[in-house]
Amino acid sequence: MADRIRVNPITCEAHGMCAELLPEMITLDDWGYPIVDGRPVPRELVEHARRAVKSCPKFALLIEDKRD
Numbered sequence: 001m002a003d004r005i006r007v008n009p010i011t012c013e014a015h016g017m018c019a020e021l022l023p024e025m026i027t028l029d030d031w032g033y034p035i036v037d038g039r040p041v042p043r044e045l046v047e048h049a050r051r052a053v054k055s056c057p058k059f060a061l062l063i064e065d066k067r068d
């Protein structure tokens with residue numbers, strides 16, 4: 001089991017909150033849109049990732065439960 005972060009590019013409005021809350025896995029491009037690290041979320045960052053997901057004002061950030 002591996003949780004990965006995904007951004008819905010349709011609903012994301014480049015608020016940048018996610019990159020502030022999870023800089024280890026999310027950076028912003030020149031326009032403020034998130035670039036997500038596609039690797040599985042390390043165990044020690046799961047809580048931070050969940051907080052970033054909850055904080056997105058557009059509900060554009062998701063954690064997907066994917067099996068490799």
Ligand code: SF4
Nearest residue numbers: 012013015016018056
């Ligand atoms: S917080 Fe949400 S709306 Fe803002 S950049 Fe991140 S995914 Fe996009």
